[in-house]
Amino acid sequence: MxxxxxxxxxxxxxxxxxxxxxxxxxxxxxxxxxxxxxxxxxxxxxxxxxxxxxxxxxxxKGYNLLSNAEAFDAFDEALHESQLDLSGMTVKNEIANYGAKSFRTYTFPAHTVQVGRSDDETQLKLQIINSYDGSTSFSSRVGGFRLLCSNGMVIGKTFMHASIRHTKSLDIKSVISKLDETINVYLENANQWQQWSNQRISLYDLEAVVKHFAEGNEKLEQSLIENYHQEAQEIGQNLWALFNSFTHWTTHFPVREASQHNAASIRLNRELRVQRLLESNEWKRLAA
Incomplete structure (x- = not known):
């Protein structure tokens, strides 16, 4: 059968x-x-x-279909009704697993903060995710788009997550109502990034945190350390450079050819892994 x-x-x-x-x-x-x-x-x-x-x-049988058209169109409408400055806003769309999961990423140049040196700027970024396979609820994630990166976009920490499941009680307004909160949350975390730019770290601490994160993957461990030293040459031997070595990995570490159809989901899983690191005792000790 x-x-x-x-x-x-x-x-x-x-x-x-x-x-x-x-x-x-x-x-x-x-x-x-x-x-x-x-x-x-x-x-x-x-x-x-x-x-x-x-x-x-x-x-x-209790599943309620929330189409991408319904979800993303509603969010677009909410953006234009929010207090966000949309001047110069860019939008990037991606799908994973042939459409089982979809991503829309907005970048807001009008909401730019400086971290550390004068030319190290980060723009507000908002990512919306919808899935048809049940892997995630309709959700929003706020982060940063760091401009000082020769290889392109680096995604920062997720510091707001609002979600709603695909059920008959779906109320999309409970997600979009949080839009006006994003600026304050973003600025709060920008202050944290600024503190990290002033916190020097030792080679011992660097190797300890990277080893903890890599979990025995020597190739990943080596790549993260190399990325850190590249970042440190530009912005100093500090926690901000270490953070950006991890976020550089989330976006730029190669995805196998056979997994290209799922690249967007792989990058998301990497970002969530970095988020768990930021919540770990190892990172909190360095950031104290």
Whole structure:
């Protein structure tokens, strides 16, 4: 016996990375027996991407479909009603696992802070995530876009997380109502980054924290230390340089070719791993 959804599954076609508004629908989940008989489940349903017939997730009967179009359009509208200065705002879209998870990242040049030296600037960044596979709820993450990086974007610490599950009680307003809080939260953390830029660290502390983070991965350990020394040449031997060696890894460490379709999710998992480091006793000891 094989378990299928009611729509014939086909190999997904290649789509543009910035195409978040592909069509989806909920369809019944059932089973086809060897004799050709079919039975339909009353307890499970599938999210199907109808332009490729890719099954993006299997859920219980209480699941409520929140489409990317609904989620991201509502957030865009809320942004324009918020107190955020949208001058020069840029938007980047990404998908993972053929659309099972989608990311929209906004960068706000009008909200720029200086950390350490005069040319080390970080812009406010807001990332929205929606998934059809149940891996995450509709959520928002606030961070920074550091301009002083020859290789491009470096994502900073996540310091606000608001989420809502895909259920019949979905109320998207409980997420977008937090938008006006982001500036204060961002500035509070910018002050923390400024403190880190004034906190020197020893080679011993550097190696201890990196070893703790790498968990036996010698290649990662070496890469982080090399990144730190590169950062330190620019901004000094301090905690800010160490922090940016980790965030540089989240974005720029290679993703295997076979995993490129999931690169956005891999980067997210790396960022969450760095976040756990920032909450660890090892990091708090250095930042005290």
């Amino acid at each position: 094989s378990i299928l959804n009611a729509t014939q599954v086909q190999k997904p076609s290649v789509t543009k990375a910035d195409d978040l508004l592909f069509p989806v629908e909920l369809v019944p989940v059932g089973a086809i027996f060897d004799d050709g008989n079919y039975t339909r489940s009353n307890n499970y349903q599938a999210v199907v991407r109808t332009d490729t017939n890719e099954v993006l997730g299997i859920h219980g």
